[in-house]
Amino acid sequence: MENQLETCKNCEQQFEEGFKFCPHCGQQAKEELTVKVLFYNTISNYFSFDARFFKSFFPLLLKPGYLARRFVEGKRLLYLHPAQMYLFITVVFFFLFSFIQRKQVQSLDETLAKTLKQEKALDTIKDSRIKDSIYAVKLSKKKKEDSIARANVRKTLENNKIFHGFSDNQIDSIVKSDNFKKNDGLNFDFNEASVDSLIASGASDQEIYKQMGMSDDAGSFTRRLYAQALKFYKSRQGGSILQAFYDTIPIAMFFLLPIFALILKIFYWRRGLYAHHLVFSFYYFSFLFTVFSIIIGVNFIIDIPDWIDFLIALSTFVYLFLALKRFYQQGWFFSFFKASVVSFFFLSFVAPLAVLILGMFAFLFY
Numbered sequence: 364m365e366n367q368l369e370t371c372k373n374c375e376q377q378f379e380e381g382f383k384f385c386p387h388c389g390q391q392a393k394e395e396l397t398v399k400v401l402f403y404n405t406i407s408n409y410f411s412f413d414a415r416f417f418k419s420f421f422p423l424l425l426k427p428g429y430l431a432r433r434f435v436e437g438k439r440l441l442y443l444h445p446a447q448m449y450l451f452i453t454v455v456f457f458f459l460f461s462f463i464q465r466k467q468v469q470s471l472d473e474t475l476a477k478t479l480k481q482e483k484a485l486d487t488i489k490d491s492r493i494k495d496s497i498y499a500v501k502l503s504k505k506k507k508e509d510s511i512a513r514a515n516v517r518k519t520l521e522n523n524k525i526f527h528g529f530s531d532n533q534i535d536s537i538v539k540s541d542n543f544k545k546n547d548g549l550n551f552d553f554n555e556a557s558v559d560s561l562i563a564s565g566a567s568d569q570e571i572y573k574q575m576g577m578s579d580d581a582g583s584f585t586r587r588l589y590a591q592a593l594k595f596y597k598s599r600q601g602g603s604i605l606q607a608f609y610d611t612i613p614i615a616m617f618f619l620l621p622i623f624a625l626i627l628k629i630f631y632w633r634r635g636l637y638a639h640h641l642v643f644s645f646y647y648f649s650f651l652f653t654v655f656s657i658i659i660g661v662n663f664i665i666d667i668p669d670w671i672d673f674l675i676a677l678s679t680f681v682y683l684f685l686a687l688k689r690f691y692q693q694g695w696f697f698s699f700f701k702a703s704v705v706s707f708f709f710l711s712f713v714a715p716l717a718v719l720i721l722g723m724f725a726f727l728f729y
Contacts, residue, residue, distance in 0.1 A: 367379070367380040368380065369382075369392060371385040371387060371388060371390060371392070372390070373385065373388050373390040374387050374388040374390075376388070378392075415440075415441070415442055415443045416443050416448070416451070418441065418442055418443075419442040419443040419448060420448075422442075423448070423646060423649060423650055423653070424650065424653065426689075427650075427682045427683075427685040427686035427689060428643070428646075428685065428686035428687065428688070428689030428690035429689060430442055430445070430646050431445070431642050431643040431645075431646045431647075431686070431690050432689060432690050434642050434646075435635065435639050435642055435690075445642050445645035445646050445649070446645055448645070448646070448649045449620075449645045449646075449648060449649045449652075452649045452652045452653055452656070453613065453616070453649075453652050455652075455656055456652040456653075456655055456656045456659075457612075457613060459656055459659045459660060460609075460655075460659060462659075462663075463659060463662075464606070464609050467605065557574050558571060558574055558575060558596065561574055562597065568590065568593060571593055572586070572589045572590075572593065575589060575592065575593065577589045587727060588726075588727075591726055591727055605725070607724075607725035607726075607728060608721055608722060608725035611721050611724055611725060612721065615717055615720075615721055616648070618717075619713065619714070619717055620641075620644050620645070620648055621641065621644075622709075622713055623644045623647075623648070623705075623709060623713075624637065624640040624641040624643070624644040625637070625640075626705055626708060626709060626713075627640040627643065627644065627705065628640045630701050630704070630705060631691050631701075634691050643686070643690050646686075647682075647683065647686060650679075650682060651679060654675060654678075654679060658672075658675065680702065680706055683702050683705070683706065684698055684699055684702040685698075687701060687702050687705075
């Protein structure tokens with residue numbers, strides 16, 4: 364008697380009826396698509412949320428460097444893949460962080476609106492004579508700065524006659540010229556009343572840019588800055604910039620993590636391939652985001668004192684020190700020294716540069 368054959372709904376290959384899974388593609392032979400099955404498959408497929416996660420999570424917290432060491436040694440199915448663990452933990456972190464993020468954006472908008480309202484109120488009650496006196500002081504200061512700038516140019520030209528060959532009369536002509544001006548670069552200290560009147564009259568953005576101080580020969584980047592400055596001035600909402608900044612953080616982490624691995628490669632040049640340092644970085648950043656997630660979760664219940672925040676920050680450095688010692692198997696002194704230098708370099712140069720780039724990106728594209 365011939366065995367009955369079934370056709371796989373996934374790969375459409377035939378197999379014997381008694382099989383629970385298709386021998387060709389591995390899909391379960393008979394499985395009803397229930398809500399439970401749907402969500403279990405989603406979690407298991409994208410996050411591998413199975414026994415390996417629990418086997419990996421507690422060593423990640425309690426045994427610094429252990430998972431990375433075991434993964435590099437070849438134990439790659441017993442524990443959760445470092446990239447999968449990093450992905451899952453960061454998703455959890457940014458989900459929790461979204462609640463704080465929303466409050467901060469709303470708070471910034473409210474604070475900015477309140478501040479601008481107070482400034483408007485103060486401007487309306489100021490006496491015109493006070494404004495005139497302030498304008499006179501500013502004008503006097505500007506003239507003083509202009510005279511200093513002209514004197515510096517004169518001195519420079521006089522000291523370098525041998526190179527440019529200008530006579531004293533030519534130098535006087537250059538310095539006293541009406542076209543002489545000190546280049547201050549971008550200047551957004553414009554007359555708000557004039558800009559407000561142009562906006563109210565429906566003037567074009569190009570006219571408003573000129574009123575704000577943009578020159579006719581400004582480049583595309585400068586024009587973009589003035590466009591965003593005008594956009595911010597019209598909306599008076601800094602929360603949108605902050606929101607754009609927060610939105611770029613997950614993307615930035617995919618660049619910061621490889622850079623951190625590259626720094627480790629420089630300090631441990633003979634201690635494995637770059638991929639090994641990348642494995643260590645995935646697990647270490649997974650630990651960091653786990654700690655951050657716990658902090659956010661606890662702050663939902665109680666406000667953590669500053670001294671506890673300091674201890675938590677210190678614990679991340681201690682964790683890095685112990686993880687480096689276990690993973691790279693060097694002595695206590697060298698491990699502590701390299702952990703200190705790596706942390707200092709990353710926090711003092713790489714992280715601030717990333718924040719600066721993110722801030723500029725957020726302002727240009729919010």
